[in-house]
Amino acid sequence: MPLLRLIFHRLLQEVFVLLIVSALTFVLLAAAGGDALATLGDDPRLSEEMINVLRGMFGLDQPLHVRFLRWLSEILRGRMGYSFFYQAPVGSIVWPRLLNTLALAVSSLFIAWSFALPFGALAARHAGALTDRLCGIVILIAASTPRIVLALGALAVTARYSLFSAGVALSALPAYQRAAGIIQPALVLSVPLIGLFLAHTRDALRSALREEFVRAARAKGLPESVVIRRHALRAALNPLITIFGLSLGGVMSSSVIVETVLGWPGLGQLCVVAVRARDVPLLMGVVLVTATAVLVGNLMADILLRLNDPRLRLDEANQPRQ
C-alpha cells in the first residue's frame, strides 16, 4: 500500500509540475509577441482586417489567461490544438512522433545497458586489471564525445560508404528499411550513455563487492559468477536505477540533435520544426508530451527502486503520516 500511496502522491505532484511548465511556456511564448499569424502581415495579399478575422477564428485576440484556460480545457478533453505549420491537429502529429522517439530511446537504453552491465561487472571484478583500465578509457572517451559530433561523424561515415540509404527520406522506404534506420540513431544516442552507465555500474558493483554479505556468499562456496549476479548486482542495482531515471531527460534532450542530424522523425525533430516555424500550439504540445514522458519514466524508475529495495519500502511504511 505505501507503494500505491507513493504513486498517487507522485502523480499529483507531476500533474502540478506539468501545469507549471506548460503555463510558463505559454506565458513566455505569448509575452514575446508575434504569433504564427504575425508573419502573415508581410504578405501584401492579406489585409489587416483579414488577419484580425483569422486571429478571432483561432482565438488569438483573447486575453492571455483566457487563452491558457481554453488550451487547458482542450488538453483535458484530449485535444492539443491546431498546428499552424502542418495545418493539422497537434495530436495527430505528435503521437506517431512520440512512438518513434520512445522506440529510439528504449533501443538506445537497451544497447547501453547490455554493454555496460557485463563490462562494468568485469571491470569491478578485476580492479586494476587491463579490462578495468580499458573501461576507464572507454568511459572517458564515451562520456566526453558530444552527441552532435557523434551524429555528424555517423552521418559522414554513412555518406562515404552509402550505408542505410543516406539522404533518402525515411517515409519513402519500405518498412523493413525504415526499421533498420533506427540502428544508427540508437547507436549514436547510446554511446554517451554507455560511458555514464559503465562508470556507475563499475563503481556500484565494486563497493557492493566489499560488503559483508558478499563475503558471506563467497564463504558459502558459491561460484564467483553467482556471487556477482545474485548478490552483488542486486545490491548495486539501486544507484543504477537512480541513474537510469536521471538519464531520461538527457536522452530526450540529445534526441533533439540526433534526430535532426540523422533524420529520424521523432519528437526532437518536431520540436526544432515548431521553434523555427514559431508554431506555438505545436511547441506547447511537444513540450507537454516530452515532459510527461520523462516524468512518467522517472516515476517508473522510482517504483522500480522500491520494488528492488525492501528497505526503502519499509522506511516509508514506518514513517508517520504527514
Add this chain to the structure above:
Amino acid sequence: MVMLETPQLEACSLPDAEDVIVKRSRLRWHRHWRFVRRRGKFIAGLCIICLFYFTAIFADFLAPYDYRTQSRREPLAPSTAVRFRDAGGNIHPRPFIYERRVVNAFERRYVESTERVFPICFFARGYSYRLFGLFKTDVHLFGVSGVGRIDVPRVNLLGTDASGRDRLSRLIVSTRFSLIVGPAGMLLASALGIFLGCISGYVGRRTDALLMRAADTMIALPMLVLILAARAAFPLALPPARAVLLLVTIFTVVGWAEMSRLARGQVLALRQREFVLAAVGLGLSPARILFRHILPNASRPLVVQASLMLPTFLLAETALSFLGVGLQEPEASWGNMLAAAGDINLLRESGFVLLTPAIALLLFVLGARLLSDGSN
C-alpha cells in the same frame, strides 16, 4: 633517543656514494613520473583549455582573413594546396601556392594556373583589426605576401564555405563566441544554483522542500527542449551581442538545479560543524556565516561540479547555433559552421574539412573533462 639510535646506524654498512646518486636520481625521476601520473589529467586538460582561450584572444592575429569577407569566385573551394616544388620541378625554400580558378561552380571543380608563384610568409599584412581591442594593427600570423592587391590569390587551408569565406578564419574566430557563451552561462547558473542551494540548506523547512522539489523537476525535465521552448519566445534573428545575452540568461534560468542540490548538501553537512556553531554563537548574520564561513569550506566540490557543467552549456550553445536559433550568420560559431555539414553530398566529398568544428568541440569537451577529472 639519539643515544639509542647511534649504534644501529653504525651497525649497518654505508652504501657507495655512486649507488646513492643513482638511487636518488631514480627516485627523483620516479617522483616526477608519479606527479605526472597523478596530475597528468589535470595538466593535459589545462593545456587544452588554455590553448583554446589563447586562440580566442589572438583570433584576429591567427586568422589570415576577415571571417565575413565573401568571395564569389571561390564558393566551396577545397583546401589550397601548399607546395614547395613548382611545375617546373624547382624546389622553393619558402612554401607557395598557385592561383586557382573555378571551372565549374556546381561541381566545385577548380584548376590551378601554374604560371605564377605566390609565396606564403609569416607575419603577413592583411585586414586591420585591434589587438585586445586596443592596438590597431594589420599583421597576421601568415598569409600570401602582397595582400591587398587584387590579383593575389587567397590561401584557404580548410577551403571556403558556400559564400566563399575562409573556413579556417571562421573556425578561429568562432572559438570566441563559443568560449564566451558556454562558460558565462556556466558561471551564472552556478552562482544562481549556489545561492538558491545556500538558502535552501540554511533556511530549511518549507523553503527547502519547495526549492528542492523545483530543482528535482528541473533536473528531470529535458534541458534542451526547455531551452528551445524558451528560445522560441524571442525573435529568431538577433544581433550577436543580444544573442549572447539571451542565451546566457536562458542557460542560467534552466541550468541552476544540479548546482543548488550540491550546494544544499554541502551547507547541510557543514552547518552543524563547530566553527559554524561558533560563528552563530558570535551572533554573525546568516549572510556572513554562509558566504564567509560555510562557502569557502564547500568550494572544492562546487568548483568540480561547475567544471563538469561546462561541457553541457557549451554543447547547448552549439546545438542552438546548429539548429539555426543561436548565433546567426554572418557571425561564426561552431554550431552554425557545423550546420553546413548537414548536407550529405558535401559531407561525402569533404567530410574532414566540414567536421573541423566538431573536432574542436570534441577537444574542448575532452579538455574540460580531463580538468574536472584531474582536480578530483
